[in-house]
Amino acid sequence: MKKITAKQLNEIKEWVRTQVSAKRYEHIQGVVRSATLLAARYGASVEKAQAAAWLHDCAKERSRSEMLSWIRKSPFKLDPDERAIPALWHPHAGAGMALNLWKIEDKDVLQAIRCHTLGTPEMSLLAQIVFVADFIERGRTFEGVQKMRLVAKRDLRSAVLLKCSMTIEYLFSKNMRVHARLLQTWNAFLAASGAK
Numbered sequence: 641m642k643k644i645t646a647k648q649l650n651e652i653k654e655w656v657r658t659q660v661s662a663k664r665y666e667h668i669q670g671v672v673r674s675a676t677l678l679a680a681r682y683g684a685s686v687e688k689a690q691a692a693a694w695l696h697d698c699a700k701e702r703s704r705s706e707m708l709s710w711i712r713k714s715p716f717k718l719d720p721d722e723r724a725i726p727a728l729w730h731p732h733a734g735a736g737m738a739l740n741l742w743k744i745e746d747k748d749v750l751q752a753i754r755c756h757t758l759g760t761p762e763m764s765l766l767a768q769i770v771f772v773a774d775f776i777e778r779g780r781t782f783e784g785v786q787k788m789r790l791v792a793k794r795d796l797r798s799a800v801l802l803k804c805s806m807t808i809e810y811l812f813s814k815n816m817r818v819h820a821r822l823l824q825t826w827n828a829f830l831a832a833s834g835a836k
């Protein structure tokens with residue numbers, strides 16, 4: 641498998657800048673910064689964390705039909721509940737772009753992109769890093785983000801749990817649907833933490 645080089649990361653960064661608004665680019669830069677710090681802290685590959693962070697939202701401003709076309713060209717599938725919620729398409733479309741445009745075949749990087757919103761019970765260390773970095777980057781201002789940043793420094797798996805519970809509570813409070821995979825992620829990480 642090809643290694644992700646500094647040159648390729650730079651090319652990806654410049655390309656991502658052309659794919660999203662200035663505001664989203666700033667968010668993505670924040671996620672790269674947080675993912676870099678978390679990768680160094682928890683012993684993951686910094687290059688892989690940066691590649692996944694740069695690409696995690698690259699498809700977010702594509703039209704629905706473009707997103708579906710990238711997904712169709714990829715081995716990634718939407719489940720019926722994801723298909724019903726277009727906000728859940730961009731992780732899969734982004735992984736499709738990473739694979740088909742950037743020829744990134746690393747399974748951890750692709751999983752980190754695909755799972756950055758809902759998680760998955762089998763999240764690799766890299767996927768956990770991007771899942772958490774997306775939530776704690778410096779541009780985030782929601783109530784509780786400071787606590788979340790402290791938890792992320794102390795224990796990554798607890799931070800995964802906290803992102804799940806905060807997101808689920810938010811969705812409940814807004815009367816919005818909760819995708820089953822987010823609950824599965826919560827249940828799996830909770831069980832692994834020793835809680836009942």
Ligand SMILES: [Fe+2]
Binds near residue numbers: 731757
């Ligand atoms: Fe996203």
Ligand SMILES: [Fe+2]
Binds near residue numbers: 671696697774
């Ligand atoms: Fe994001």
